[in-house]
Amino acid sequence: MDISRRRNLAVVGLHHAGKTTLTEAILHHCGAIPRRGSVADGTTTTDFEPECIGHAQSTCVGFAHTACGDVDLMLIDAPGFVDFLEESKIALLAADAAVVVIDADPAHIPQTRALIDFLESRHMPHLFFINKMDRPGAQPEATLQALVSAYGMHVVAEQVPVGEGEAFSGVVDVVAAVADVGNVAAARGKLLEALGDFDDHLLEELLEGVEPPLDEVRKDLHDEYARDQIVPVLYGSAARGIGVSELIATISEQFPSPLDVERIDADGRPIEAKPGGPVVAQVCKTLIHPQSGKLSVVRIFSGTLTADSVLTDTSRSGVQSRPGGIYRLQGKKQEPVTSAGPGEIVALSRLESVQTLDTLTTGGAHTKMPSLELPDPVFAVAIAPKERLDEAKLSQMLARLIDEDPALRLMRAEFTNELELCGCGEVHVAVAAERLERKYHVAVQTREPQIAYRETITTGTEAHARYKHQTGGHGQFGEVRLRIEPRERGHGVTFDEKVVGGALPRQFFPAVEKGVREALLRGPNGYPVTDLHVTLYDGSFHAVDSSEASFKTAAAMAIRDALPKCGVRVLEPITAIEVRVPESFASITVSQLTAKRGVVQSFGPSEDASFYRVSALVPQAELAHYITELRTATQGLGSFRSHHERFDPVSP
Numbered sequence: 001m002d003i004s005r006r007r008n009l010a011v012v013g014l015h016h017a018g019k020t021t022l023t024e025a026i027l028h029h030c031g032a033i034p035r036r037g038s039v040a041d042g043t044t045t046t047d048f049e050p051e052c053i054g055h056a057q058s059t060c061v062g063f064a065h066t067a068c069g070d071v072d073l074m075l076i077d078a079p080g081f082v083d084f085l086e087e088s089k090i091a092l093l094a095a096d097a098a099v100v101v102i103d104a105d106p107a108h109i110p111q112t113r114a115l116i117d118f119l120e121s122r123h124m125p126h127l128f129f130i131n132k133m134d135r136p137g138a139q140p141e142a143t144l145q146a147l148v149s150a151y152g153m154h155v156v157a158e159q160v161p162v163g164e165g166e167a168f169s170g171v172v173d174v175v176a177a178v179a180d181v182g183n184v185a186a187a188r189g190k191l192l193e194a195l196g197d198f199d200d201h202l203l204e205e206l207l208e209g210v211e212p213p214l215d216e217v218r219k220d221l222h223d224e225y226a227r228d229q230i231v232p233v234l235y236g237s238a239a240r241g242i243g244v245s246e247l248i249a250t251i252s253e254q255f256p257s258p259l260d261v262e263r264i265d266a267d268g269r270p271i272e273a274k275p276g277g278p279v280v281a282q283v284c285k286t287l288i289h290p291q292s293g294k295l296s297v298v299r300i301f302s303g304t305l306t307a308d309s310v311l312t313d314t315s316r317s318g319v320q321s322r323p324g325g326i327y328r329l330q331g332k333k334q335e336p337v338t339s340a341g342p343g344e345i346v347a348l349s350r351l352e353s354v355q356t357l358d359t360l361t362t363g364g365a366h367t368k369m370p371s372l373e374l375p376d377p378v379f380a381v382a383i384a385p386k387e388r389l390d391e392a393k394l395s396q397m398l399a400r401l402i403d404e405d406p407a408l409r410l411m412r413a414e415f416t417n418e419l420e421l422c423g424c425g426e427v428h429v430a431v432a433a434e435r436l437e438r439k440y441h442v443a444v445q446t447r448e449p450q451i452a453y454r455e456t457i458t459t460g461t462e463a464h465a466r467y468k469h470q471t472g473g474h475g476q477f478g479e480v481r482l483r484i485e486p487r488e489r490g491h492g493v494t495f496d497e498k499v500v501g502g503a504l505p506r507q508f509f510p511a512v513e514k515g516v517r518e519a520l521l522r523g524p525n526g527y528p529v530t531d532l533h534v535t536l537y538d539g540s541f542h543a544v545d546s547s548e549a550s551f552k553t554a555a556a557m558a559i560r561d562a563l564p565k566c567g568v569r570v571l572e573p574i575t576a577i578e579v580r581v582p583e584s585f586a587s588i589t590v591s592q593l594t595a596k597r598g599v600v601q602s603f604g605p606s607e608d609a610s611f612y613r614v615s616a617l618v619p620q621a622e623l624a625h626y627i628t629e630l631r632t633a634t635q636g637l638g639s640f641r642s643h644h645e646r647f648d649p650v651s652p
């Protein structure tokens, strides 16, 4: 296969914009599938996971391919919901270009910022496909304007739509058009002007009033698309299949092949897309089928992979393995192939130790492809098996779940010791829990993580207890006198003894300390008591009846008795949070945090001008659903990082 005829496209964009529907329309148009499935019926090629069907949205990336004339098109249908952005970013590493699908509604454009920033930071060629043009109230012109004002003058319409809403009937290519329907001339003027910025010859022609030849314009478009200098805008209706053949033509004729995109490894060395030489590939998705096992979807950047290839995982200190098979993916279907060359995206089976984002090489190539830093989780649920027996199985299955989706994490909560499943949002974590039950048949219970409340004292006191018990043979006896004093926050529980004149034998001191500490595990409010010092200063014993157990009991009794006299206060964990939001949402973010009993520490522009940083101290109890509230208030653009800072008294 001629490498220059390959196209690896990621279909990305906001939630519900029509990416899966468009993928389906392209596959159908090219004859790869006999019938167009629908998202509503759960019959599309790429939304095949039961979780996708249940939620009527993509919940992970899907892969599909089709021949299209002499072009070999690989489509990566990415989920648009904000919780799955990391999954989409990883998949984008495997693509050479992206189709950004958006609603024909200018109000949606600001929400695309995070995605477009990512594409721009990687100089990833992309185009905008303004979809749902058939919907009444579609606003193509305003959407185009919003795109230009958000992302710059190099965003230019390559088409003009014919008709709007119900009457939308097609698109006209502004480069090739002969007639001036619907302002084609004006659109062409803008397109050529943008191109003139990069091509002096074309600019000269424009200034002299010479109409540049079609071929020259097409070649310029191809070059500038590949360098991400020009971002074309196309229109269509994925649901009705309008604008789809024109989109395919733009992709086939003008979008970059693997040869047109310069690739460098993590050390900045170029990686050439050539069939000979060592294989360099990177895992962009891991899929685990409970029966048929693990599939690592890789993008091959260089070399040709065969069933005999011994792959070295350069990201995992050179672990070697040989794939069980090579497959092309068509949704859930695996089509075996014997080899795969540069620019191809294929699935390899049974690479057990290989993980998503790893680089695989052959023949001693020690290269590593650029990876991605996955953010810390922003949402957690406490997770426990419904059947106690499943505990071991649960952690094993969770590990496989995380293998499939590295944006998920499994953690032990610092203070409560609960097992927590964490991720990028409520839907992300909920879908993961559903997947766990369906794929691995582990029934789990999820609930909000407990808040690690504590108690402390504000005044000291003397405590005394005398434990005396007579049962049958020999009895129990212990008497202790303790001094309890408050200490500063973060001090914990400390214990010492100042017993004078041998009132108590030393051998009982550890038992006293044990009794003290055990009693402090549950204060008057039921929480662990902390930040205090206990001194054992006196007591009495009985030569026959005294034992370690009796002193332990006496000490615990003394503490339980005394605590209510010490001005007990409940403490709650306080989280230090740093929120990043677009400037226009900075003040709403501050009021949101203040309403959560938060104290804003600092507030100001971040290093990238259009965003603000807000730092605050907020009780952890208020933050359980904060990511959802923040995203709702900021069009999905707000994000945060946080860590446990300290314990503060709960205001009465």
Ligand SMILES: Nc1nc2c(ncn2[C@@H]2O[C@H](COP(=O)(O)OP(=O)(O)OP(=O)(O)O)[C@@H](O)[C@H]2O)c(=O)[nH]1
Residues within 6 Å of the ligand: 013, 014, 015, 016, 017, 018, 019, 020, 021, 022, 039, 040, 056, 057, 058, 059, 078, 079, 080, 081, 101, 131, 132, 133, 134, 135, 236, 237, 238, 239, 240
């Ligand atoms: N009217 C109209 N509806 C469309 C069009 N394209 C998609 N839809 C509908 O929009 C909804 C979302 O479509 P999807 O294809 O699932 O969108 P998506 O971008 O893949 O969504 P996520 O994967 O969840 O981010 C579905 O109900 C589609 O039928 C279109 O061109 N016109």
Ligand SMILES: [Mg+2]
Residues within 6 Å of the ligand: 019, 020, 021, 047, 057, 058, 077, 078, 079, 080
């Ligand atoms: Mg989808």
